[in-house]
Amino acid sequence: MSVQIEIAEEYCIARLIGEIDHHNAKELRDAIDNAVMTGQVRELDLDFREVSFMDSSGIGLVMGRYKLMQELGGNLHLINIAGHLKKxxxxxxxxxxxxxxxxEQRRRRPPAEPVLEEAPEEMQEAGRFEEELEDIPFGIGGEEV
Structure with missing residues (x-):
């Protein structure tokens, strides 16, 4: 698994390549979070075009980046998702x-307002479960882990 990150102004695209699993999720999270924080990003695209497999840690990866973008007052887009992953x-x-x-279908919207107080209940739960999701054995697009 690897990630190619491009930043232009307040926009970042992270192209995920290969398999997302519990072995590499932390490395991916760290790379994406570092790019978002240092680039002062308000729009983050996670591009799944070249993702062949994703276990539960991929769900946690998305939930954590959503929480981060909400805290920064930005938006998260999941793009180029294959049918089996999208389902x-x-x-x-x-x-x-x-x-x-x-x-190509995106209509630019203004970024969300920054979260100044406590995150909504569903996001508090998402944050708590991000690490736990890495331990759930299931697979998408390949063999079960």
């Missing part, structure tokens, strides 16, 4: 947290 993301409720779209 699981929707079952996990990620379509309620992030924007699932294609970049």
């Amino acid at each position: 699981v993301m929707m079952l996990a409720g990620l379509d309620r947290l992030a924007i699932l779209d294609r970049p």
